Amino acid sequence: MRDHVKGGALTEVTFFILLSLYTPRHGYAIMQFVEEETQGRLELGAGTLYGALNALLEKRWIEPHGDGNGRKKSYVITPQGKAVARAELLRLRALTCTAEKIMGGDSL
Amino acid sequence: MSKTCYRFFGGMLQLQERWLNRMAQRGYRLVGTGRLAYQFVPCQPGQVVYKLDFIGHKSLDNARDYHDFLEDLGYKVFYKNINLNYSLGKVRFRPWAKKGGRIATNSTTYNRELLIVEKENDGKPFSLHSSLEDLAEYYRALRNPWLTLFVLLTFFAVFYGSWAFGVWALLCAVLVLFYQYQILRAEKEAKLRE
Incomplete structure (x- = not known):
């Protein structure tokens, strides 16, 4: 995954997964969350989700949730992950601010 | 009434995928795979869709974890061999698997290089690798x-x-x-x- 730590820009998939895990979710629920929130615009394939979850686990931005007795693995965001998500929100705000300033006059 | 077909597609993943989807369109869904055999049972035409995935480069744990992950998502997953090989206790070095290579044996991903993933058809496009x-x-x-x-x-x-x-x-x-x-x-x- 292409997550520029310095630039702070997350991929859309990364950001959406982090957002979905503010409440603990398993894989299928994450896919549903992304589909509902984007009205199906962002396509999240199972293989891509699997790779993204493993990368996020490795970075410790998310962690496994529950005792692991249930067959379905669920995940939840860590404080570190929340900090990253917050930084991303600020970056996006600044970006839309610039865009508004320049394009604001345009009828959208 | 079940139906068994014998096909060998080798590394032609797209051909195999297209054939399985054509079978599903004609009302047959997969219930089992052998080296050459595909067992089907009747279903509603177009009830399921298929996608193939290559896992030959994954370790045993990684492949199994991925398999279970897909099943948890509600897909049905079959292992499939990419080559024709009837050996037991085969040990094969795969220099391309990761940096330094990886050993594959009959009990790991040898003869289990592919996954056939079946999804109930909900009309939405079905892809595994989207980004x-x-x-x-x-x-x-x-x-x-x-x-x-x-x-x-x-x-x-x-x-x-x-x-x-x-x-x-x-x-x-x-x-x-x-x-x-x-x-x-x-x-x-x-x-x-x-």
Whole structure:
């Protein structure tokens, strides 16, 4: 995954997964969350989700949730992950601010 | 009434995928796979859709974890061999699997290089690798075995001065170029959008 730590820009998939895990979710629920929130615009394939979850686990931005007795693995965001998500929100705000300033006059 | 078909697709993943989807369109869903055999049972035409995935480069744990992950998502997953090999206790070194290579045996991913993933058809498109970076990585995993074979065969062709090896090397080169083109296309697109 292409997550520029310095630039702070997350991929859309990364950001959406982090957002979905503010409440603990398993894989299928994450896919549903992304589909509902984007009205199906962002396509999240199972293989891509699997790779993204493993990368996020490795970075410790998310962690496994529950005792692991249930067959379905669920995940939840860590404080570190929340900090990253917050930084991303600020970056996006600044970006839309610039865009508004320049394009604001345009009828959208 | 079940139906058994015998087919061998080798490394032609797209052909195999298309054939399985055609069977599903005609009202047959997969219930089991053998080396050459595919067992089907009747279903509603178009009730399920199929997608193939390559896992030959994964470790046993990783492959099993991925398999379980897909099943948890509600898909039905079958293992499938990519080559025809009836050995027991086979040990094979896969230099292309990761940095330094990986050993594959009958109890790991040897003869289990592919996953056939079945989804109940909900009318929405079905893809496993959706992000451009992931797609590029997936094509890279598919290219590397052919690239290794190409290098090896070219070496033999030069070393033995043999045309036969050269022809095989050329065949591999075609596949390497095919996947390389897919990788580059995905990477170029990834520079502009996600």
